[in-house]
Amino acid sequence: MSKLSLDNVVGKVDELPSLPQVVIRVMELTEDPDSTAFDINEVLSQDQNMTAQVLRMANSIYYGYSRRIATVTDAIIHIGFNAVRSIVLAASVSKILKRELEGYSMGQGELWVHSQCAAVFARLLAKKVKFRSVELAYTATLLHDIGKLILNSYMNEAYQEVIDTVNRDRISFDQAEAAILGFNHAEVGGKVAEKWNLPGDLVEAIALHHNPTMAKNNPTLTSLVHVSDAVILQMGMGLGLDGLQYPLSDDALQLIGVENSDLESLMAEIVDLFIDKDVFN
Numbered sequence: 202m203s204k205l206s207l208d209n210v211v212g213k214v215d216e217l218p219s220l221p222q223v224v225i226r227v228m229e230l231t232e233d234p235d236s237t238a239f240d241i242n243e244v245l246s247q248d249q250n251m252t253a254q255v256l257r258m259a260n261s262i263y264y265g266y267s268r269r270i271a272t273v274t275d276a277i278i279h280i281g282f283n284a285v286r287s288i289v290l291a292a293s294v295s296k297i298l299k300r301e302l303e304g305y306s307m308g309q310g311e312l313w314v315h316s317q318c319a320a321v322f323a324r325l326l327a328k329k330v331k332f333r334s335v336e337l338a339y340t341a342t343l344l345h346d347i348g349k350l351i352l353n354s355y356m357n358e359a360y361q362e363v364i365d366t367v368n369r370d371r372i373s374f375d376q377a378e379a380a381i382l383g384f385n386h387a388e389v390g391g392k393v394a395e396k397w398n399l400p401g402d403l404v405e406a407i408a409l410h411h412n413p414t415m416a417k418n419n420p421t422l423t424s425l426v427h428v429s430d431a432v433i434l435q436m437g438m439g440l441g442l443d444g445l446q447y448p449l450s451d452d453a454l455q456l457i458g459v460e461n462s463d464l465e466s467l468m469a470e471i472v473d474l475f476i477d478k479d480v481f482n
């Protein structure tokens with residue numbers, strides 16, 4: 202089999218859709234201290250589908266079934282600018298993440314469910330450890346496996362070899378990817394995040410989510426993503442073929458300062474949220 206270079210694969214990144222203009226504008230507005238709920242409402246109202254999805258997600262993630270949030274302005278008042286921003290981003294990447302990932306033995310929608318569950322968990326975990334930006338943890342975790350979308354298109358060719366390696370050597374997909382392709386989905390994900398001009402600590406957290414101890418820029422963020430991913434895999438959300446082969450790093454746990462018992466209580470807390478299937482639409 203011919204060896205692919207990371208550069209070849211990075212070329213594929215251009216085939217991923219860019220972030221829609223509405224999302225970029227909302228991200229800019231939420232950074233700007235002078236902008237108001239009215240400004241954001243005006244931008245979002247240009248995209249009715251996006252608005253509907255934002256309201257649905259705001260209600261299901263924050264309020265269960267009570268449906269208290271009826272307008273974008275309501276959403277900003279109840280959950281704040283940053284939470285609205287991460288929902289807008291989530292709504293726009295959900296389509297991309299819902300593609301079927303044959304190479305990873307993940308069905309259609311499974312990567313989205315996995316990413317969304319892990320991101321909701323990351324938000325709880327970030328709150329628990331008083332991380333400075335709960336929404337940054339949510340966003341980074343939502344996007345952590347985005348590289349799988351790119352690599353998946355190459356998996357057909359290398360598929361059997363990677364699977365054989367995973368099964369034979371009992372190693373994770375990222376290790377098999379590294380052994381056979383020379384790089385893994387996390388590194389590719391970092392390239393996607395760069396293409397989308399996401400902040401450096403977000404790029405790092407995506408690129409190193411399976412190697413959190415290598416993070417230099419924002420080790421806490423990377424560890425939050427890593428731990429959330431590992432916990433959700435342990436809970437059986439979006440296992441794919443390799444779900445059980447990703448170990449939870451004790452160093453990452455130590456760095457963010459949580460015990461296994463804390464994780465268990467957070468797991469119990471999110472189970473109810475995941476019963477509401479609207480979270481995943």
Ligand SMILES: [Fe+2]
Pocket residue numbers: 345346386387410411
């Ligand atoms: Fe991953």
Ligand SMILES: [Fe+2]
Pocket residue numbers: 315345346430
């Ligand atoms: Fe993952």
